[in-house]
Amino acid sequence: MSRRPAVGAALVAVAFLFPLALAGTRYAHYVEHLAVQVMLMGLYAMAWDFLNGYVGMFSFGHAAFFGTGAYAVAILVVRGGVTSAPVLLLAALAASVVVGAVVGYLSARVGAVAIFLVTFACAEALYLLVLTDPRGLTNGDNGLAGVVPAPLLGVDLTQPGTFYYVALAVVVLGYRLLAAIARSQFGQVLLGIRENEVRVRFAGYHVEQYKTAAVAVSAFFAGLAGALTALHERIASPETLGWAVSGDAVLYATLGGTGTLLGPVLGAGIVVVAREVLSDLFRSWLIFVGATYIALVFFLPSGLFPVLFRERRR
């Protein structure tokens, strides 16, 4: 018996009531900002987990998709003057899926460990491209500031509180979609690839095509998280494409538990809050990140989620 639906419903209820409980207190705005960060990072890590936990592809270049989403939105707003939120999101998702398809095409053809190298190289190349800014689009080092969309149907994303509920809705929807994809026939083939690629190939499936599509799906959700992050922070900076952001996805997901989709959200929550506290106290707080990686490998290889909720990893 899975306790997952109950856990999910409880989480959503708590998340829904959270701003109401905070309302009026001194830190309401700050905590809400942090909570949105947790949700968006959770969605991003979930996208990574779909690839690692369900297909067995270990990406170290998810920043490429996240950053593409962020920069697609930022370039359209700042350079193109487009402020319609649906247009921005659609463009960001399209761009992320295209980048995902290209990275996926390359990753699908190399071995399991080489995927790490290929995705990393792809993300770094994109990072260098944005940093160099050969066409005068990305504003190089400084990034693009002033990413503010126009209100749509009375929903004004710049209003405090509104973004929180939009992000919550997107994360819940994203989880349901990813879980549905994992359960679909497509998802079952992906699980098969994770378990025994050769056998799936012999059964007549084009493994490369499935893998490419899986990366594109993951890029879709990572790009969505990136686009919303750019709208939330109102800036797209080159760091969103850096290896540290790629590493964040790995950290959140492995801490929370891969192959669970909800675990990464938990991991994102812990790390984002811990970072907020520790980076104030210690300048070298990244040492904690490194130590967490090492400790996870040896003591908690399947992450927190299965331990907390006694669920076996699928």
Next chain:
Amino acid sequence: MTVVLQTLNGLTIGAIYILLASGLTIVFGLQGIVNVAHGVFYMLGAYLAIGLYPRIGFAATVAAVFALTALLGLVLELAGVRPLVRWKRPGMQVLVLTLGVAIIASEVTKLVWGPVPLLSDVPAGLAGTLTLGPIVYPTYWLFVIAFTAVLMTLLALAFHRTTLGILVQSIALNSEISQAMGTNAPRINSLVFALGTGVAGVAGVLAGPILSVYPTMCFDLLMILFVVVILGGLGSLLGIVVSGVLIGLVNAFGVAYLSGTAGNILAFAVMIAVLIFRPLGLFGRAGILK
């Protein structure tokens, strides 16, 4: 003349790539793992050389750094990698573990040596320039090319002519069967891992006066290093020599004729072009890959 000079620049930078990639690629061929912390040993070599070279001279620095980084590599292999190799998907576990090691090492370096890039001196005996007909070129850079050529030749000889080299090849081909024939694969794996990190440390000593020395250099070089390893074909020693030279040249000409980062972006484009036609890289063989 610029073409000749840029070719030499490309060979020098390519030599550093080859030294670094050799350890990575052989360890992958043997154990099917990639050590993300490989750059840490390179960084450590560069920083140690700054302190050691003025005191004990260049040759002793190279030897001392090799010994120390090989020893540290051995510790990482025995304490970190070996326990993980038996687990499910060990490649992924090792990636996460060594990523953690690299992050910590980079932060500790920042604490010990500070965040500002340091300058490393060219060894006194190798300072100045050499005049080859119409070309004037820094002696030290030529030394780096020659050093790498000699080291890689020795490595290739050791690979094909010594008992240990043959055993290494047999493990790369099929670890189980090789062990069934009596090879002590774990011991050889550890030894090769340590040799690889030792060579990475030496690469750091050599690269110090050419590239700058700073606390995140262990990450910044990874992208180009991965490109070299993938392009050559994971597990192939000949592959990384060819791709190291190729990427070095692409890099030098890209930097000279386009811009500072164009070199790396071009190198990446070359990798994509090769991967489309040869997914296993230039010299990768399906049998060797795990």
